[in-house]
Amino acid sequence: MVGIREIAQRAGVSISTVSYALNGSSKITVETRDRILAIADELHYTPNLAGRTLKKQKTNIIGMYVNGFGGDFYSHVIDGVAQVLKTNHYELIVGSGGNRSRGFIPQKFVDGAIILDVNFPTEVIQEYADAGSKIVVMDRELAHANVKQVSLDNVQGARQAIDALAATNVKHFVLVTGPNDSPDSNVRMQTAISQVEQTTGQSVLVVPGDFTIAGGRKAAKAIIDTGMKNVGIFALNDELAIGLYEGFAEQQIIVGTDYKIIGFDNDLIGTYLTPQLTTVDYSKHEWGEKAAETLLAMINGKKTQDYLIHTRVISRGSLGEK
């Protein structure tokens, strides 16, 4: 490992002079600086991160924690985060699936963290925040001086979904939900239920799901078994909707007439279904951007506030449109 010591020796100067040269200080002459830089280059010198971090107590690295990398979703969120960090000269590292790299947060190896992983326990986040780490959460509510939220506007999205369904004059409303412990699922569900009651006066049938394709398939069977016709289904995410399609297809039922479906998330696969899936969309990229911007503001001691990402319906055909 070649360090500033070796460079200093070769250049016949002290290590502090080398440090000045490498950091572009104006305290030394241009000649010495150039000479030192040339030697550093020749030796393929790269500063040691651990040493620098130890001294500076700052890494310029942000940690992002996600649930997994599957599907099209995280890709766009991470891209949004990465873009903002890049222009602000921060590094991004991504940890997934509850591996121990979350330890980077209390160890201060990351200057801040962005969390989009329901499996990351809230108590742990709280503990880290107590210890002084700056954190942005994208998937829960958490009031803490060192934590800010950048969340999806699930309320708006659920209302839009119900309104779109109601506009097709369906007779029955069905909700296919996510897991019980998912805040996203619960907010969407509660909002949808009250929205149906307020705007149509009708009641709602709730079919429990789990945000997976398999769950949607099971839900389809349950819905068929009720014998109801002209039903509008709000699948609380697109994976459930995909499962519904599959479940209905097994019974030769085409979506869009007796069963109208609207999803949530605008998953790419929805565009490959027949008919294409109508869904609640939002900018995943923007979501990531805002999370990163908020975190950087916190780190730099600027004022910030929680942020909501707005939603909109993309009409594609699964409500029988066109």
Place this chain on the structure above:
Amino acid sequence: MVGIREIAQRAGVSISTVSYALNGSSKITVETRDRILAIADELHYTPNLAGRTLKKQKTNIIGMYVNGFGGDFYSHVIDGVAQVLKTNHYELIVGSGGNRSRGFIPQKFVDGAIILDVNFPTEVIQEYADAGSKIVVMDRELAHANVKQVSLDNVQGARQAIDALAATNVKHFVLVTGPNDSPDSNVRMQTAISQVEQTTGQSVLVVPGDFTIAGGRKAAKAIIDTGMKNVGIFALNDELAIGLYEGFAEQQIIVGTDYKIIGFDNDLIGTYLTPQLTTVDYSKHEWGEKAAETLLAMINGKKTQDYLIHTRVISRGSLGEK
């Protein structure tokens, strides 16, 4: 930041005693150890990574570099890597899209790196390896003492694809390729061409693509324009195949009769096409596992060799199978 110094003070011992206690050394009495650990726990002590790294010259962190997180692909590979690392008590950090975090490699912040990103320049890898970093490449050939390859058996896969097409007695063979500078594309193409010549004696039409859906759509137009019928198309990846489906669909052409298609990669979306896409499959998870195992072996100074991931055809319908 609470460090061993503060713990030592509270416990009325020296910092080395604290260090021994924290590292479970048997040099100290059980009582002092427990007492120290209790205090550490009470103060919410977390070891500082930079300090420890500086001393140990080892981080137990592996860096993985991918092209992006889009789609279903990287998810499985990363899972495979993560699983092996976890059981061996290594951390995984993932960098994507040419961000500067690749600097972690020469800075020795990662003990080794796994690269699956064609945009990661080979010269840079070589330079890092020259400087002593251990690296596993999954997407290119690179002979170097500090670099091992864990690659897809593109030759086997391409042969299997051509054989499957040939078995349907197509008259014409068409290849839709990836970018010129993609080793995957080039190996598959060259193998496919010679396989067609050797087994059928026929010649091959090559339509340049770029591994994207848009590229596939364009290729579909080009193929239709030739006026050929009964043609077997080997799309060098599934995204191209998806684009082909779309391009054919625009002309009301259903895949599987005049145009038979086989893809490569077994992308999830292929199962949502009609007919479902027949494709060359391989275990993405195993690919990741082998890469991680190889890297760990290198780090631990064990003997290793390059590894090939084998392939197989999954028959689903786009060759006109039932």
Place this chain on the structure above:
DNA sequence: TTGTATGCGTTATCAA
């Protein structure tokens, strides 16, 4: 069994 002292690579303060 515990303490003292040194060094990992870097930055930064102070003195020359």
Place this chain on the structure above:
DNA sequence: TTGATAACGCATACAA
């Protein structure tokens, strides 16, 4: 303009 030196947090050889 440059150099000597301390400090960051931790691990460990050696002394007590």
